[in-house]
Amino acid sequence: MEYQHGGDIYTNCVTMDYSANINPLGLPxxxxxxxxxxxxxxxxxxxxxxxxxxxxxxxxxxxxxxxxxxxxxxxxxxxxxxxxxxxxxxxxxxxxxxxxxxxxxxxxxxxxxxxxxxxxxxxxxxxxxxxxxxxxxxxxxxxxxxxxxxxxxxxxxxxxxxxxxxxxxxxxxxxxxxxxxxxxxxxxxxxxxxxxxxxxxxxxxxxxxxxxxxxxxxxxxxxxxxxxxxxxxxxxxxxxxxxxxxxxxxxxxxxxLEERAYVEASRSLIAREREYLKESLTALGFLVYDSMANYIFFKDIRAEALEEEKLLYHQLLEKRVLIRSCANYRGLDSTYYRICVKQRKENDEFLSVLKFILTERK
CATH class of the missing domain: 3.40.640.10 (Type I PLP-dependent aspartate aminotransferase-like (Major domain))
Structure with a gap:
């Protein structure tokens, strides 16, 4: 049976998981x-x-x-x-x-x-x-x-x-x-x-x-x-x-339920890094939607993405980076993706891989 959700680190060999929307601060x-x-x-x-x-x-x-x-x-x-x-x-x-x-x-x-x-x-x-x-x-x-x-x-x-x-x-x-x-x-x-x-x-x-x-x-x-x-x-x-x-x-x-300071710190981090990732993805040429939570929904509008199913997903997986393809959501196709929001160091590493892929294809 095909895995239907994010977080599939069990059947994929990855070093960076951006497919599961979990608090990047980790377990309190x-x-x-x-x-x-x-x-x-x-x-x-x-x-x-x-x-x-x-x-x-x-x-x-x-x-x-x-x-x-x-x-x-x-x-x-x-x-x-x-x-x-x-x-x-x-x-x-x-x-x-x-x-x-x-x-x-x-x-x-x-x-x-x-x-x-x-x-x-x-x-x-x-x-x-x-x-x-x-x-x-x-x-x-x-x-x-x-x-x-x-x-x-x-x-x-x-x-x-x-x-x-x-x-x-x-x-x-x-x-x-x-x-x-x-x-x-x-x-x-x-x-x-x-x-x-x-x-x-x-x-x-x-x-x-x-x-x-x-x-x-x-x-x-x-x-x-x-x-x-x-x-x-x-x-x-x-x-x-x-x-x-x-x-x-x-x-x-x-x-x-006692971790109130942890939740406030998480909320502040997510708000800051969400906008950073939105701006970065937009600058890279993706169509980014107005996500308000700890994940970002976007569309790969490259011409080749229309021809190759789940193109960006496979490109990133080759670099051992996992993102969430939204192809199995009703009403969406393989050009739509979701990524989680992490801390700045991880986000910069993710963006670096993404930039390399986009440059490599040219």
Whole structure:
């Protein structure tokens, strides 16, 4: 089976991985120490309810612990909420994260796609989406929304999200909002629906968050959902594996929530280096889109890139550099790519290789 995501360092021989959007500061030291301590208790089963972690998340987000559910990464929870709701008709934005489609197929759901427009920079316009749904006369039971979107990196402000929340509530559409990259935005609260979920009236909304990206914990596997709909959470508890979140992951999550200075430093670094990479890629002749997270979405507009499939991907891989081809995203082709944002030294090394490739082809 072909690897479908970034981070494929297992089947590729690489020295530089720019395909996975992980915090370049690496695992926080406090989390590392918590993992070591938790390893000494691995002879015990983990708490199947993740009670201590949920209490800390409750304080961290100022929501009830009863509205929080933890999982083996956000992907685990995507499959769980789909299995709990079991929609017959769902709407997906394209391009967007691949797991939504896989989860919906697992319950034999019929999927309709709303394509983002290149002339808008692949930015979602909420009023146009609503008008399109109305004109389609389809009865959707579920809508997934990734904010900021993966792979484009564009984020909707909370006022725009509120329009979609209100519409979905009126139409009885279960809305799943994925905010796994929200913490990398320069002002995360401006783009989050969290304040709306603090109101009990905000039902049929499932908010996805994860420790994976912002705390560089991809290998630990820890995500969580926030949902005011107790019936959905109850159905998830009936179908989920009881020990899907390891004791090490729970301890790591509790420690990560204390790393506030680390998150601020990460956000500052990403903002600075994202603009540096955008400017550098633009100067090299690529078409760069307005990514707002810790990754950059761009298009290879060289004439030869239209003739040779995944040209830039293969050119870089020959130099042992891995980037994310977006060819398997619906609505994109092999000229679109995504790269992560790292620290300046690494970014300069990456750009040096890229410049060499472009010069070599001339």
């Amino acid at each position: 030291e406090g989390v590392r120490e918590a993992v070591y301590r938790a390893a000494d208790q691995c002879f015990c089963y983990p708490d199947s309810q993740s009670a201590a972690l949920r209490r800390k998340l409750s304080e961290f987000h100022n929501v009830s612990a009863e509205t929080i559910i933890c999982g083996n990464g956000a992907a685990d929870l995507i499959f769980q909420v789909v299995s709990a709701v079991r929609p017959k008709e769902a709407l997906l934005i394209a391009p967007s994260f691949l797991e939504y489609e896989q989860a919906l197929h697992s319950v034999s759901c019929n999927i309709t796609y709303y394509g983002l427009k290149e002339e808008y920079g692949f930015a979602l316009r909420e009023q146009e989406l609503i008008a399109w749904i109305e004109e389609s006369s389809r009865s959707f039971q579920m809508l997934f929304l990734c904010n900021p979107n993966n792979p484009t990196g564009y984020a909707l402000k909370k006022e725009q999200l509120k329009v979609l929340l209100d519409y979905c509530r009126k139409k009885h559409i279960y809305l799943v909002i994925d905010e796994c990259f929200n913490e990398f935005l320069e002002d995360p609260q401006k783009y989050s629906v969290l304040e709306f979920l603090r109101a009990d009236s905000c039902k049929q909304v499932f908010l996805l968050k994860a420790f994976t990206k912002i705390y560089a914990m991809a290998g630990i596997r820890l995500g969580y959902g926030i949902c005011n709909d107790s019936s959905t959470l109850e159905r998830i508890h009936h179908i989920r594996q009881p020990w899907s979140v390891s004791s090490i992951a729970q301890a790591a999550g509790e420690a990560a």
